[in-house]
Amino acid sequence: MVLREALSIPIPLDHEASTTAELPGLASLLRDWRGRAGLRMGLAKPLPQMVVATRLGMSERWYRDLERGGTARFDPRLLALLADVLLLDADERATLYLYAMGGTPAAGPARPEDLTALQELVDRQMPRPAFIADRAWTLVGHNRAAAEWFPWMSRPGANFARWVLTAPEAREQVADWTWQARMTLAMIRFALARYPGDESVVALLTDVLRDPLCRRLWAGRACVVANRDGDRFGLRLPHLSPEPIETVAQVLTPGGRPDLSFVVLGPPPGV
Template sequence: MQHDNSTDRTGLGQLPDEGVGLAVLLRAWRARAGRNLGLGKPLPQVEVAAEVGMSERWYRDLERGATPRLDARTLTGLADALRLCADERATLFLYAAGGEPLAAVSPGEGVDLAPLRRLLRLQPAQPAYLTDNAWNVLDHNEAMAEWFPWVRVPGANLIRWGLTDPEAREQMADWPRHGRAYLAMLRYAMAQYPGHPELVEILRTALADPECRRIWDDGPVIIANRDGHTFRLRIPRFAPHTVDVVAQVLHPVGCPGLRLTFISLQDG
C-alpha cells in the first residue's frame, strides 16, 4: 500500500507544508519534463498517461493523491515518461512499495556495532563516522571529532547540523549547495521511511529557516546519498586555507539503514 507523506502519522501534526509525497513529486517532475522538452509548460497529463499505456483520468488521479497499486511495468513507464534520474526512479518505486522493503535496524535492539566501530578506528588519518537512517551519529573516529567537534555532543545529527547550525554555513564553502543536497536526501529518506518522527522533526526545524525554506520551495531535488560528492571545507585546524574533500558512503548489508561515511582529502 502506498503512503502519502504530506500528512504526518506520528502524532506530531501536519508537516510544514504539502511539499512531500508522491503527488507533489509527479507534478514537479511533469513540469520539469515540459521545460526540458522546450514546451514552455508542463508535459501534458494525457501524454504521460499515453506513454504509460493508461488513461488520462488515471494519471490525473495520481497527481491528486490517489493510491492505486502500481506494478513494475507501470512504474517503469512513469519513470520513462517523466525522464527521471536513478535516484528519482528509486523514490518512485519506494512510494509505490510504501517505503523501504527492509526495515532499518535499531542499534538499541541487540545489533552488534562493534565490527563497524573497529572499521572506523582503522581509518585514523581521515574523518569517518557511522549514522543511522535519520543521520544520528552513532560513532566516529578521532579525526572526525578533530575536524568537526560537534559530533562529540550527545544527540549529534548530521542533517540537523548541516541545515540549522551557523557553524555549518561557515565551514561548508558554497553552503547553499550543501543545503540543497541535505534537503534532497531528506526527501529521499521520507520516501524510504514514511512518517519517521525524527525525519519529520528535522524537516520542520529546517524549514523554519528562511534560506532552507527558499531552497525547499525552489523545487523537489532528490539525492539518495552523497557518495562520491566533492566539496570544499573551511576547517579551523587548516585555517586560513580551505581543503577539497570527497565523501564515500558505504551501506553495511547486514545493517539496513546504517551508513559508514569516509571523508578523504582529494589530493590524498
C-alpha cells in the same frame, strides 16, 4: 503493488509563522517531475497530463487522479514506463519505486554489538575522518579525526544533516553552502520515501524547517538524492588549516544494518 500518496502531514514551522510545510508525497513529486519534463523537452510548459497518460496507455483521468493523491495498482512494466516518460534519473526512479512499494521497513535500534564492530572499523580509518549515522543522520559513532575536523560531533545527539542546515558555523565552514544545503534537503526527501512516517526523519525535517532559509530552499523545485557517495566537498576549517580543504565522501552501507551509513572523508582522486 499499490501506488499511494504517502504522507501529507502539515508541519508547524514556528510560533510566529503563519504558513506550514507538507511532507512531500508522490503526488507532489509527480507534478514537479512532469513540469520539469516539459521544460527538458522544450515545451516551455509542463508535459500535459494527457501526453503522460497516453504514453502509459492509461486514461487522462487515471493519471490526473494520481497527481491528486489517488491510488493505483502498478506492475513493474508500467512503473518503469512512467519513469521513462517523466525522464527520471536513478535516484528519482528509486524514489518512485519506494512510494510504489510502500517504502523500506525501518530497522530497529542498533544493538551494542553491531556498533562495537562498526566503531572498530571507523577507528581503523585514521587519519581520515570517519563516522556512522543512522537513517536520520544522527551520529552513532565517529573517530578521533572526525572530532578534530568537526568538534560538534562529540556532543550528545549530534546530527550531521541538522548541523549542515542550521548551524551558523556550517554556513561559514561549508563551501557553496546553498548547494550543499539543497543536496542535504534532497536526501531528507528521499528518506521520507524510503521510511514513510519514520518519526526521526519527520522530526529532523520539522526542526530544520524552522529555519527561514531552509524553508525557502525546501519550497523550491523538488529534488531527491539517495546519498552523496563520491561527492566532492570544500571546507573551511581554520582550526585545522589556513587553506580550504577539498575532500571526497565515500558512503558505504553495512550489510547487516542497511539503515546505517558509514562515511569516510578522504582526499580527491590523484591528491
